[in-house]
Amino acid sequence: MCLSIPSKVVSVDREKNTAVVDTMGVKREAGLDLMEEGSVNVDDYVLIHIGFVMNKIDEEDALESLKVYHEILAKMDEEERSRVVLEDDNCENRGTP
Amino acid sequence: MSELKLKDLYDGFRDPATIRMLSAQIGEAAKALHEPLRIMEVCGGHTHTIMKYGLPQLLPDNIDFIHGPGCPVCIMPKERIDHAIALARMDDTILVTLGDMIRVPGSQSSLAVERAAGRDIRPLYTPMDALKIAKEHPDKRVIFFAIGFETTTPMTAALLHAAIAQKVTNLYFHINHVLVPPAIDAIMSDGRAKINAFIGPSHVSVITGAKIYAPLPEKYGTPVVVCGFEPVDVMQGILMAVRQQAEGRAELEIEYSRSVTMEGNVKAQQLIDTYLRARSHFRWRGIGDIPDSALELKPEFAHLDAEKVFAEVLPTEPIDDHKLCICGTILKGLAKPMECKVFGTACTPNTPLGSCMVSSEGACNAYYRYAGVLG
Numbered sequence: 156m157c158l159s160i161p162s163k164v165v166s167v168d169r170e171k172n173t174a175v176v177d178t179m180g181v182k183r184e185a186g187l188d189l190m191e192e193g194s195v196n197v198d199d200y201v202l203i204h205i206g207f208v209m210n211k212i213d214e215e216d217a218l219e220s221l222k223v224y225h226e227i228l229a230k231m232d233e234e235e236r237s238r239v240v241l242e243d244d245n246c247e248n249r250g251t252p
Numbered sequence: 253m254s255e256l257k258l259k260d261l262y263d264g265f266r267d268p269a270t271i272r273m274l275s276a277q278i279g280e281a282a283k284a285l286h287e288p289l290r291i292m293e294v295c296g297g298h299t300h301t302i303m304k305y306g307l308p309q310l311l312p313d314n315i316d317f318i319h320g321p322g323c324p325v326c327i328m329p330k331e332r333i334d335h336a337i338a339l340a341r342m343d344d345t346i347l348v349t350l351g352d353m354i355r356v357p358g359s360q361s362s363l364a365v366e367r368a369a370g371r372d373i374r375p376l377y378t379p380m381d382a383l384k385i386a387k388e389h390p391d392k393r394v395i396f397f398a399i400g401f402e403t404t405t406p407m408t409a410a411l412l413h414a415a416i417a418q419k420v421t422n423l424y425f426h427i428n429h430v431l432v433p434p435a436i437d438a439i440m441s442d443g444r445a446k447i448n449a450f451i452g453p454s455h456v457s458v459i460t461g462a463k464i465y466a467p468l469p470e471k472y473g474t475p476v477v478v479c480g481f482e483p484v485d486v487m488q489g490i491l492m493a494v495r496q497q498a499e500g501r502a503e504l505e506i507e508y509s510r511s512v513t514m515e516g517n518v519k520a521q522q523l524i525d526t527y528l529r530a531r532s533h534f535r536w537r538g539i540g541d542i543p544d545s546a547l548e549l550k551p552e553f554a555h556l557d558a559e560k561v562f563a564e565v566l567p568t569e570p571i572d573d574h575k576l577c578i579c580g581t582i583l584k585g586l587a588k589p590m591e592c593k594v595f596g597t598a599c600t601p602n603t604p605l606g607s608c609m610v611s612s613e614g615a616c617n618a619y620y621r622y623a624g625v626l627g
Contacts, residue, residue, distance in 0.1 A: 163258050212261070214256045
């Protein structure tokens, strides 16, 4: 009921007050009744729920979140790598079969 | 990443490496907790994500999920389902509703059984299809059995708005829209669930704004994090709640800032205010009566209100659940699905005894489907 997947606006029909959106490669029509006039445009990212556009997705914010995750991951990988190297340096069994 | 792609929105927030990284961070942050974190995910959509991705396995032992009442199908009392059945049994009537509702058992029957018996009952993908059906069948009454939390309420209001604007006179509304904050208040004032943090449903907040949760930290001293439905969102939301608790803070935070604001969708709120008002009483399945926890049509639209227009065919007696079903206890966060005697035996998604097993957002259904994931 509650799950809705991000979609990208492909076209807008101002006459009918609807938009065609791409959701995971599937094109479908969604109503714009809950959105201020002119606020939804082609290439916008939107949330669809039971056939209506509920809201736009803030692109900058989504990018920022993803960037932060990537940075932390990269840093963790680095830490992970250095820990492995250090552990290896301190390995008591070095050279023993 | 220079620009966002649709694929990022799908995959970026489901990335296993990110989920593992957040799991490690939660594990680290949880070491500072003075008491176990009993976190209620209010929404069935969150329950579904938590179970589907096996998130409990990625969390330390001192974090426990309490599954909340945020599944509109699960909290629908049998007498309301009996209403839908009574309406569908009237001559020259087409009853339309959102898909999940069709299979929920009422006291004697379900909409699915009625449909098999020849009643004209149609699941909708979008409420707007009700308008199309009403126009195609001017000689019939089309009754929209409207369900859902704050997320789906504006769509009902938009349908009503369109019906009036287009002068469609054979479309009626049976309103069962419910509200999240009064349900949280009911569970917290009961005092037995010992919840000390919440993750709030983001899609409700997309409409209402995060402001509806603002009183909770103050009233109950609990962190509240509004978060999205992707597994990365849920893990990030849990991390934020753990950090708040460990640092002795109780605040409202928004994890899902890519779509949720404090104010919400003002146009949607205006649509709701135009057509609907608070209902003084609504009985929640398993929880009981909660004052001002649901909506009804305003009196000026009584001629479209199926509860008023067809009152003579609607049963009025409250009906309790099957004795063996503990769905009510689960909805209050006082039990887990596996504690139910009939879970997975007499009660399965194909033969649901209780409402928590019917909807994919119900706790029992999610546990049943993903039990293998959790070992």
